[in-house]
Amino acid sequence: MNKPLAFLMRPTRIDQIIGQTHLVGPGKIIQRMVDAKMLSSMILYGPPGTGKTSIASAIAGSTQYAFRMLNAATDNKKDLQIVAEEAKMSGSVILLLDEVHRLDKPKQDFLLPHLESGRIILIGATTENPYISISPAIRSRAQIFELKPLSIEDIQLALNSALEDRERGLGKYHVRITDDALLHLSRATNGDLRSSLNGLELAVKSTNPDDNGIIQITLDIVEECIQRKALTHDKDGDAHYDVISALQKSIRGSDVNASLHYLGRLIEAGDLSIIARRLMVIAYEDIGLANPSAAQRTVTAIQASERLGFPEARIPLATVVIDLCLSPKSNSSIIAIDAALQDIRSGKSSDVPDHLRDSHYKGAKKLDRGVSYKYPHSYPEAWVKQQYLPNKLQKAIYYYPNHTGKYEDALARQYSKINQRK
Incomplete structure (x- = not known):
């Protein structure tokens, strides 16, 4: 059976894991468990291709325990x-139990x-x-660890390793890959290493190799191969972030046509998860209290887009x-919370007043x-x-209302009324 590259490159030791250093780095919780041989049940959750199976197999390889894989939905x-x-x-x-959220009660009771x-x-x-999808009985018997999408640097490291590895990877092929191709392969999969390796x-x-026997990628x-267009052929890849920045600034500036242009470039690149995240940030950072219902509509549109997928997702996204x-804009929320955080981080906070404490x-x-x-x-x-x-902060003021929308204008009047009472 022809095993895929992502399977062959799966780590067998903790120190071979790419990324997730907050869990497997020196002195971190999973590394400590392995070093002390004090393993406990755990739940690993995060996006596809971030290393859940890899961490499980690496733990088994590092501790010499028997390792078995099952699927809660199909086994x-x-x-x-x-x-x-x-x-x-x-x-x-x-036991690595994939799709553990689909574990039914008979299997749960047995386990x-x-x-x-x-x-x-x-x-x-x-x-x-x-915390939502897994039963409390299982949750209470396992530690829960969140895995993060891998960085571009992490994925490039894994891809280069696969190209050099003669035993498990593609080292027996004579491959030359251009910098922009490697960058796109590591970025376009949005932190999913499995998809990058498959591509x-x-x-x-x-x-096919060229006349010199070299495979030019x-x-x-x-x-x-990954069915995603690059935003541009620039070697450094700055345009990817430039377009995301331009989308937000165009929406903030109420330029509909420019915003649709930059949205179209991100759609053409297939970056649905990037678009979704950025639009939610915009809805709360730039529109905020001037029009809170716009944030609700944004979330609904993103949910519809994720269920539809491209090409149909372009319709709710454009909407x-x-x-x-064209919504009124207000950044009063982000200014308020950043001002509060600034006081806290500069040590200006103090004890909660006694009458507010838990009784x-x-x-x-x-x-x-x-x-x-x-x-x-x-x-x-x-x-x-x-x-x-x-x-120490009795006279602190963080929130300064913006009067660009009817909703926040009403909040501002209530805020003023309360302040006058004080």
Whole structure:
């Protein structure tokens, strides 16, 4: 069987893992578990191709435990029983359970006692948020770790490693890849290393060598193999970020035609996840309280786009870009929170006033916790004068209303009314 490059390049030791240094770097939690041989069940969640399976296989390789892989959606209870029997004989087994959020109750009930005893060390993998999608019974018996999309540098490192590795990778081929092709291959997959490796393998194996026996991989070949166009053929790739920046600045400046132009360039490059993230940032950073319903419509349009995929996704995306362009603008929220953070980071914060502290425990009253708190709902218009900010910041002001939209204008009037009462 012809195993794909992404499978062959899977790490067998922790120190071979690309990225995720917040978990597997020196002194970090998973590295500590492996070094101390104190493994516990865990759930790894994050986007596809970020290393969930790689971390599981590397943990097994570094600890010499038996390693088995199952899928919670397609494998049945009998498959789990086989793993449990093996664990009884060998002592412990690391079980990578893909799509762990789809684990049904019978399989869950079977697994729980084995997790409690440590006979099965579960490594659940999912792209879903485990705090929402995974049952509390499993969640309470596992540590939860979030994996981040890999950086362009991380993916380039992995691609170069695959090109040089003669045993597992493509080192036996004589490959020459241009800088812009490597950059596009590492960037266009949005942090998904598996997709980048798949694209590289297809490019190399489907390209005939030249007269000198060298396989020349160009940007055009990479674009065809991953089915994503580069925004431009510039070597350094600055245009990718320039277009994202131009999209936001054009929307902020209410230029509909320029915004649609830059959106079109991102659509042509197939960067749906980049577009989605940037539009949500714009909706809250640049439109904000001037038109909060625009943010809701943005989220709805992005959800529709992700379900539709390209080419149809262009329709809701264009709709919301026009909406955001012509909406009133306000940046009062980002200015307010950044001002508050600046005070906190410069050490101006102090203790929470006693009357605001938690009083739901025995002995709180003796410490004067919550004793003099005034419950606003017991007063006219649900407002009563009392101190909320810490002593050092009693006169701090962070929010300055913007009057460009009807909604924030109404908030500004209420804000002014409250301030006058103070």
